[in-house]
Amino acid sequence: xxxxxxxxxxxxxxxxxxxxxxxxxxxxxxxxxxxxxxxxxxxxxxxxxxxxxxxxxxxxxxxxxxxxxxxxxxxxxxxxxxxxxxxxxxxxxxxxxxxxxxxxxxxxxxxxxxxxxxxxxxxxxxxxxxxxxxxxxxxxxxxxxxxxxxxxxxxxxxxxxxxxxxxxxxxxxxxxxxxxxxxxxxxxxxxxxxxxxxxxxxxxxxxxxxxxxxxxxxxxxxxxxxxxxxxxxxxxxxxxxxxxxxxxxxxxxxxxxxxxxxxxxxxxxxxxxxxxxxxxxxxxxxxxxxxxxxxxxxxxxxxxxxxxxxxxxxxxxxxxxxxxxxxxxxxxxxxxxxxxxxxxxxxxxxxxxxxxxxxx
Amino acid sequence: xxxxxxxxxxxxxxxxxxxxxxxxxxxxxxxxxxxxxxxxxxxxxxxxxxxxxxxxxxxxxxxxxxxxxxxxxxxxxxxxxxxxxxxxxxxxxxxxxxxxxxxxxxxxxxxxxxxxxxxxxxxxxxxxxxxxxxxxxxxxxxxxxxxxxxxxxxxxxxxxxxxxxxxxxxxxxxxxxxxxxxxxxxxxxxxxxxxxxxxxxxxxxxxxxxxxxxxxxxxxxxxxxxxxxxxxxxxxxxxxxxxxxxxxxxxxxxxxxxxxxxxxxxxxxxxxxxxxxxxxxxxxxxxxxxxxxxxxxxxxxxxxxxxxxxxxxxxxxxxxxxxxxxxxxxxxxxxxxxxxxxxxxxxxxxxxxxxxxxxx
Numbered sequence: 001x002x003x004x005x006x007x008x009x010x011x012x013x014x015x016x017x018x019x020x021x022x023x024x025x026x027x028x029x030x031x032x033x034x035x036x037x038x039x040x041x042x043x044x045x046x047x048x049x050x051x052x053x054x055x056x057x058x059x060x061x062x063x064x065x066x067x068x069x070x071x072x073x074x075x076x077x078x079x080x081x082x083x084x085x086x087x088x089x090x091x092x093x094x095x096x097x098x099x100x101x102x103x104x105x106x107x108x109x110x111x112x113x114x115x116x117x118x119x120x121x122x123x124x125x126x127x128x129x130x131x132x133x134x135x136x137x138x139x140x141x142x143x144x145x146x147x148x149x150x151x152x153x154x155x156x157x158x159x160x161x162x163x164x165x166x167x168x169x170x171x172x173x174x175x176x177x178x179x180x181x182x183x184x185x186x187x188x189x190x191x192x193x194x195x196x197x198x199x200x201x202x203x204x205x206x207x208x209x210x211x212x213x214x215x216x217x218x219x220x221x222x223x224x225x226x227x228x229x230x231x232x233x234x235x236x237x238x239x240x241x242x243x244x245x246x247x248x249x250x251x252x253x254x255x256x257x258x259x260x261x262x263x264x265x266x267x268x269x270x271x272x273x274x275x276x277x278x279x280x281x282x283x284x285x286x287x288x289x290x291x292x293x294x295x296x297x298x299x300x301x302x303x304x305x306x307x308x309x310x311x312x313x314x315x316x317x318x319x320x321x322x323x324x325x326x327x328x329x330x331x332x333x334x335x336x337x338x339x340x341x342x343x344x345x346x347x348x349x350x351x352x353x354x355x356x357x358x359x360x
Numbered sequence: 361x362x363x364x365x366x367x368x369x370x371x372x373x374x375x376x377x378x379x380x381x382x383x384x385x386x387x388x389x390x391x392x393x394x395x396x397x398x399x400x401x402x403x404x405x406x407x408x409x410x411x412x413x414x415x416x417x418x419x420x421x422x423x424x425x426x427x428x429x430x431x432x433x434x435x436x437x438x439x440x441x442x443x444x445x446x447x448x449x450x451x452x453x454x455x456x457x458x459x460x461x462x463x464x465x466x467x468x469x470x471x472x473x474x475x476x477x478x479x480x481x482x483x484x485x486x487x488x489x490x491x492x493x494x495x496x497x498x499x500x501x502x503x504x505x506x507x508x509x510x511x512x513x514x515x516x517x518x519x520x521x522x523x524x525x526x527x528x529x530x531x532x533x534x535x536x537x538x539x540x541x542x543x544x545x546x547x548x549x550x551x552x553x554x555x556x557x558x559x560x561x562x563x564x565x566x567x568x569x570x571x572x573x574x575x576x577x578x579x580x581x582x583x584x585x586x587x588x589x590x591x592x593x594x595x596x597x598x599x600x601x602x603x604x605x606x607x608x609x610x611x612x613x614x615x616x617x618x619x620x621x622x623x624x625x626x627x628x629x630x631x632x633x634x635x636x637x638x639x640x641x642x643x644x645x646x647x648x649x650x651x652x653x654x655x656x657x658x659x660x661x662x663x664x665x666x667x668x669x670x671x672x673x674x675x676x677x678x679x680x681x682x683x684x685x686x687x688x689x690x691x692x693x694x695x696x697x698x699x700x701x702x703x704x705x706x707x708x709x710x711x712x713x714x715x716x717x718x719x720x
Contacts, residue, residue, distance in 0.1 A: 002388065003387060003388060003393050003394065004392075004393030004394060006393070006398055008398065008400040010400075010598065011397060011398055011399055012398060013398050014395065014398055016387065019386050019387050019395050019397070023383045023387065024383075026379050026380075026382055026383035027363060027379050027380065027383065028362065031362075032364075033362055033363050033364030033679065033681065034366050034373070034681070035374065037371060037558075037559040037560075037606070038366055038368065038371055038372060038373050038374050039368070039371055040368040040369070040370070040371060041371060041560065043368075073433040073435070074434055074583055075597045076597075077596070077597040078433075078434075078581065080581075080582070080583075081583060081584075085581075108581070108582055112579065192598065194598055198397075199397040199600075199601065199602045200401065200598040200601045200602070201561045201600030201602070202561075218579075219472065219577070221438065221440075221442075221581075221584065222441065223435075223437050223438040223440075224441075237435045237436075237437040238560040239561075240559075240560055240561030240603070241554075241559065241561070242559045242560070242603070243561055243600070243602070243603075246397070319393065321394070322403070
């Protein structure tokens with residue numbers, strides 16, 4: 001067995017310890033005589049797994065009692081519809097469009113009401129976060145929406161927008177649990193888990209209780225109502241049980257590391273190694289405005305499509321995988337999520353240095 | 361490690377060989393250097409897994425080219441909305457209500473149009489399948505809907521309903537791949553995989569191509585449109601990648617066993633052992649009309665709630681798990697899906713005999 005350094009933007013690297021535990025428990029979860037995959041979701045054993053996952057997540061973030069935690073299916077893409085269907089009471093919402101995913105969310109919301117694009121960074125290929133300190137937030141907006149970390153473009157909101165009292169809804173898929181957050185600043189925070197937390201097929205929604213109502217848009221499917229899932233403790237129907245179990249292991253791993261402050265420090269150190277090199281390199285350069293740089297996704301280019309392709313190919317031969325950038329940015333992208341070890345980032349930078357020397 | 365015999369109705373027992381392979385590949389899938397959980401869904405390796413799973417499923421069932429296979433999320437419960445939202449062009453559909461799941465599907469469809477209950481077996485706690493040879497199918501029905509195997513009640517359609525030319529839509533969650541089927545008799549066949557195929561979080565939809573159109577009901581979320589997923593080859597967004605990988609392994613396991621005819625024979629033999637005993641027992645009796653008995657789910661009772669509870673408890677002590685019946689039927693239920701070995705059924709019957717002797 002030889003593990004590579006996997007810089008995939010998602011699904012992405014998971015902690016090796018989590019995978020080892022999952023493998024060891026595959027045929028017999030702790031004396032139950034069965035795999036977690038084979039377990040009734042109504043069993044005490046599985047309820048224990050679910051409860052512990054939720055409790056650990058609440059502990060990590062510091063989620064107060066007036067927020068509910070939901071483990072759902074359909075990914076962020078399904079939330080793009082579920083959010084307006086549940087929250088658009090006035091049929092008005094404001095969207096800050098800082099990338100492809102925020103744009104898709106905005107376009108989907110427009111099916112259900114007036115979705116205003118109140119800010120955007122599309123003019124410069126989403127390479128920065130617009131100033132959101134005094135935006136024209138709509139008088140009757142049901143919420144203001146952001147994608148907090150933009151996976152494709154490598155930007156992150158360092159300051160949350162001033163929503164002028166309107167509820168803030170945030171897609172945190174690619175920065176979930178990467179640093180401490182004040183959840184009380186959000187009305188709804190959600191993310192697909194396949195970047196920083198677990199296997200694809202689970203989306204976690206953390207929602208303030210007062211936003212969970214029966215008053216949804218006409219025609220909203222039962223499965224797309226937050227209240228249905230909240231009332232059933234995420235067990236309205238069979239949940240993505242194995243995925244939640246893996247998420248629970250990642251929560252434990254994070255707790256053992258020291259929680260979100262500890263992982264933030266590690267993430268900052270890892271990102272600094274890469275960004276510092278990019279800032280001094282004569283070949284590679286980052287594509288994002290410095291103050292908006294993500295700790296998780298680091299796009300960079302050489303300026304030559306040919307060299308970019310050569311770099312991605314040679315990196316792969318050196319066990320540095322999935323460094324090709326998204327087609328809308330080009331170049332390279334290194335996703336350095338929680339589970340990417342410092343050695344992975346150092347190996348990447350060492351290889352970049354070598355490549356730079358060889359391709360002067 | 362001691363494996364139990366797990367008679368859970370779902371999530372349910374999986375082939376031990378599949379679990380062993382999954383455990384062995386957990387940290388390094390065939391030299392890729394990563395777990396399937398960590399793999400980009402846009403990678404060649406993952407595309408290979410997905411393509412092979414689809415090809416094997418097509419081979420097993422014998423799916424012709426004019427049907428599409430979709431691997432989706434949200435379970436059967438989400439299909440309850442997705443089906444009418446996509447297929448109710450005339451806003452009329454006919455439902456045959458043979459259990460709780462068919463009833464839920466019918467109730468959900470009523471949100472989107474006229475959902476007619478054209479037959480039901482609710483009068484006798486769904487313990488039989490109604491005669492469906494000459495039902496009052498609506499002139500303008502967009503489809504006729506059945507739940508082909510009723511997990512809770514242990515009934516199965518042995519003959520498909522006469523839909524009088526209307527498209528047949530069938531939930532086959534609990535009989536998926538348990539015997540050969542003529543897919544051309546169905547317009548849409550779907551099932552959650554967590555009973556007979558894989559881990560919860562994947563639903564497979566097999567749909568005739570002409571039913572996949574852009575003409576869906578207003579307000580249908582993008583993620584609930586068959587066309588979106590069909591056009592993207594089940595990769596519109598990140599799929600439940602690990603679950604699909606496990607499904608693929610189960611398809612291979614079935615192929616190696618000899619396909620659906622072979623598994624049907626094994627299922628018939630297993631079910632016969634249990635039903636034959638029930639027919640001769642003086643303590644236990646089956647709850648389903650003989651000609652409608654499911655090969656997969658076998659509910660039975662002693663007639664005494666006290667004895668039922670005692671049986672379930674003592675069976676558990678003997679490594680025979682999850683035999684408690686659904687609360688709406690009471691008593692016991694043994695789910696004997698494809699992956700339940702004959703020895704499991706024999707052990708159960710041996711234990712029932714012993715229990716009967718001891719509790720005369």
